[in-house]
Amino acid sequence: MGVLALEMFPDEVPGVDWIGVTGDFVRVIDEKCDGCACCVRVCLGECFEIHDKKARVRSLARCMECAACWYVCPKEAIIFNWPQGGTGFRTDWG
Amino acid sequence: MEKETEESKEYDVIIVGAGFAGPVAAVKCARAGLKTLMLERSARVGEKVISGLTIPFHGFLFGPDFIREGNPPIERPVDGIINYIIRDIDSCDIEIDDSLRIPKPFSPVIAFGYNAYCRPFCEWEAQMAVNAGCELRTSTTVADVIKEDGKVAGVITEDGERIRARIVIDAEGSQGLVAVKAGVREKYPPEVISLADVYDYEMSKEDVDTVLGHTLRFCWAWDEENLAPPLGYGNGLMVWPYRRSVHFCQDQCLSLGEGRVSNLRKAFLEYHRNITTKLPWWRDEVQPRVKLRAHMWETFEIFVGLDKRLRNMPSCTDGMILIGDAAGLEGTELCDGVPAAWFSADIAADVAIEALFSNDTSKEFLKRYEERVRDHPMIQWSISGTNRYNLRFAQDLHDFEELKKYVHRGWGLACFTHVSTPLLKMILRFIREDPMIIDSWIRMFFRYYYNWVYERYDQRDFADRKGVNSAMKGTFSSFLFKSFIRGFAITLRFFSPFIRFAARVLEPVCVVANPLMGLLLPFFKGFLNFWAKLEPLTSRISDVSVELIKWSDPRIFERP
Numbered sequence A: 001m002g003v004l005a006l007e008m009f010p011d012e013v014p015g016v017d018w019i020g021v022t023g024d025f026v027r028v029i030d031e032k033c034d035g036c037a038c039c040v041r042v043c044l045g046e047c048f049e050i051h052d053k054k055a056r057v058r059s060l061a062r063c064m065e066c067a068a069c070w071y072v073c074p075k076e077a078i079i080f081n082w083p084q085g086g087t088g089f090r091t092d093w094g
Numbered sequence B: 001m002e003k004e005t006e007e008s009k010e011y012d013v014i015i016v017g018a019g020f021a022g023p024v025a026a027v028k029c030a031r032a033g034l035k036t037l038m039l040e041r042s043a044r045v046g047e048k049v050i051s052g053l054t055i056p057f058h059g060f061l062f063g064p065d066f067i068r069e070g071n072p073p074i075e076r077p078v079d080g081i082i083n084y085i086i087r088d089i090d091s092c093d094i095e096i097d098d099s100l101r102i103p104k105p106f107s108p109v110i111a112f113g114y115n116a117y118c119r120p121f122c123e124w125e126a127q128m129a130v131n132a133g134c135e136l137r138t139s140t141t142v143a144d145v146i147k148e149d150g151k152v153a154g155v156i157t158e159d160g161e162r163i164r165a166r167i168v169i170d171a172e173g174s175q176g177l178v179a180v181k182a183g184v185r186e187k188y189p190p191e192v193i194s195l196a197d198v199y200d201y202e203m204s205k206e207d208v209d210t211v212l213g214h215t216l217r218f219c220w221a222w223d224e225e226n227l228a229p230p231l232g233y234g235n236g237l238m239v240w241p242y243r244r245s246v247h248f249c250q251d252q253c254l255s256l257g258e259g260r261v262s263n264l265r266k267a268f269l270e271y272h273r274n275i276t277t278k279l280p281w282w283r284d285e286v287q288p289r290v291k292l293r294a295h296m297w298e299t300f301e302i303f304v305g306l307d308k309r310l311r312n313m314p315s316c317t318d319g320m321i322l323i324g325d326a327a328g329l330e331g332t333e334l335c336d337g338v339p340a341a342w343f344s345a346d347i348a349a350d351v352a353i354e355a356l357f358s359n360d361t362s363k364e365f366l367k368r369y370e371e372r373v374r375d376h377p378m379i380q381w382s383i384s385g386t387n388r389y390n391l392r393f394a395q396d397l398h399d400f401e402e403l404k405k406y407v408h409r410g411w412g413l414a415c416f417t418h419v420s421t422p423l424l425k426m427i428l429r430f431i432r433e434d435p436m437i438i439d440s441w442i443r444m445f446f447r448y449y450y451n452w453v454y455e456r457y458d459q460r461d462f463a464d465r466k467g468v469n470s471a472m473k474g475t476f477s478s479f480l481f482k483s484f485i486r487g488f489a490i491t492l493r494f495f496s497p498f499i500r501f502a503a504r505v506l507e508p509v510c511v512v513a514n515p516l517m518g519l520l521l522p523f524f525k526g527f528l529n530f531w532a533k534l535e536p537l538t539s540r541i542s543d544v545s546v547e548l549i550k551w552s553d554p555r556i557f558e559r560p
Helices: A038-042 A068-072 B022-031 B057-062 B118-131 B177-181 B205-212 B264-278 B280-289 B338-357 B363-374 B377-382 B387-397 B400-411 B413-433 B437-454 B471-533 B535-551
Strands: A016-019 A026-028 A048-051 A054-057 A078-080 A088-091 B010-016 B036-039 B054-056 B076-078 B080-088 B093-097 B113-115 B135-137 B142-148 B151-157 B162-170 B193-202 B215-221 B237-241 B245-253 B291-301 B320-322
Touching: A016 B291, A026 A054, A038 A048, A038 A068, A038 B264, A068 A078, A068 B193, B010 B022, B010 B151, B010 B338, B022 B036, B022 B118, B022 B162, B022 B338, B036 B118, B036 B162, B054 B057, B054 B338, B057 B113, B057 B338, B057 B413, B057 B437, B076 B437, B080 B400, B093 B400, B118 B135, B142 B162, B142 B177, B162 B338, B193 B264, B205 B237, B205 B245, B205 B280, B215 B400, B245 B264, B264 B280, B320 B338, B320 B363, B338 B363, B338 B377, B377 B413, B387 B400, B400 B413, B413 B437, B413 B471, B437 B471, B437 B535, B471 B535
Parallel strands: B010 B036, B010 B162, B036 B135, B080 B215, B162 B320
Antiparallel strands: A016 A088, A026 A078, A048 A054, B054 B113, B076 B113, B080 B093, B142 B151, B151 B162, B193 B245, B193 B291, B215 B237, B237 B245
16 A cells, blocks of 8 residues: 554544634645655654655644644645634644 | 725734734734734634743743733742653652742742743733734734735735735744745744644642642653653653643654654654653652643744854844744743743834834834844843753763753753843843832732732633631731832832932943852852751741732732
8 A cells, every 4th residue: 555654642632623624734745755754753643644655645634733744844845834714723721 | 895995904013923922012013003903813812822831930020011010811820840850760760950949938929930821821912902902803814925026015814815014023933934935034944843742631729739839840861761752952841730730741853953853753652651650750649630631732943043044044024023933032941932922022013113103114124123132131041042952962972960960050040050141131121221110020929929819810700809808807918018019119219210320330240140150059059958948937928928918909919
């Protein structure tokens, strides 16, 4: 399959909600990605996976919009924007 | 009325982001009569801000006056730090450095800082901005800036709406997406960015009081102990006691240089498991009393100030100023971005007001913002501390003595060898301006303590002390505090020309404070040890003063 996705956290992240339709605010530019998997290693929300030696966004369902992926990508292959206003993750306990 | 006219969308100032910094700039601009708009991407202010947070006392002392004179929602006053320096966890070979502590009888009323949840705090600040006349729009993401002849002339929202402004103040946080797009500064490299992994635990107030009290706990260890995250750059683990909860925060740099990116999910999970099952005080005292409520994470810039090139990146351009984390002003040691965010927001608002009244929003004019930030002793101190960075090398080399040294300098008593001069400079600067500030500082500590006890915060119901105490006690303590505060204020006013003069004379001399503290540290330690022996007496005084504050009428501690 060539899929690398590390299931480290339990399925539920307590105390945090995701609301509305965010749009795909994080994207990987295929042509730039060299499959180094930095984004996969650094993302605590398990948002990325490696498929056919390229990173791709698996799901943004647990993205806390920290932009760690955007920071670490050595090829500048990740486009990171804020999600649609009023959507995305929220918490009362930050 | 779907379509508004162009004119109604023209503002004097637009502030991007309603976190800790944005509303401070908004309050000042709105109070100066400027047409101010604050844009926030979340539906409710503060719900995307994450952190275990102590706002150190200097943020309140030298920060915006509406906070110092207000009733912001705080969680718990902090009286010091206990450092656990762990050599071997399995044999419990742990050294403790708890030398940084406000001594009794001053603690816990005179606090080292205040723990807070970000959401209610940011919300409170934003409400103050709205009260001051600022317009607030939530659920609005800024996608880019309007540029005209190379000048920033407003912002463009994600829906393509163009909102014009004479000055844009960018307070969107460390990622700085708008600042990077506008070409003000570059994106920060991952070596200076840390990922904080935060757990929020519920715990009864009685348990927090007994087990953790008012003290922060930091842990430092070797990497093979898998205890705190010391994969590099001296990262650590910190525990904050809140009112009825505890925050557990571990953080780690995203990259260790040369493209080395660790598997942070794996590392964080191991650290968390290790600390909660092996560290004696967590395992035995905390773990049985807590219930996990939330788990969240966020990146923050930790070492921007240590890199000369990054530090000198511009924080303004024609028509735009960056403040707080967007300008790289996170503290390198305490990871305290809030005081610097407040100071820079205050300065930015001053400069924006000056620029608009002079009708000159050019980069040349706005550069006075950068100059004032560079001239601010506390901002410069907080972004240039090297102890946390240096820990890495001690951890790499397994040099326990070095590790202890850096911990002592960073979060122990020896911090006075680098914080004394900037702190004194700021104190004298404020006193020179207006000696009555001392009165306001003292009232603040009393009021914040009272507010902490009764959860008396603006925009919230609170448990009134009435019914809790007898009228006689209340009258007595109110009389006592009223006499003290009034008497103090009158004395201060009487001597204020002299105090002002003394502050002016002392200000240039305080550069010697740091080296002097270096010399006097052993004596200082000796004195504090002696003082600690008086604990039975001093803590009695402390208890009495706490009781008196509880009985008092809080209006005595408000601005007269």
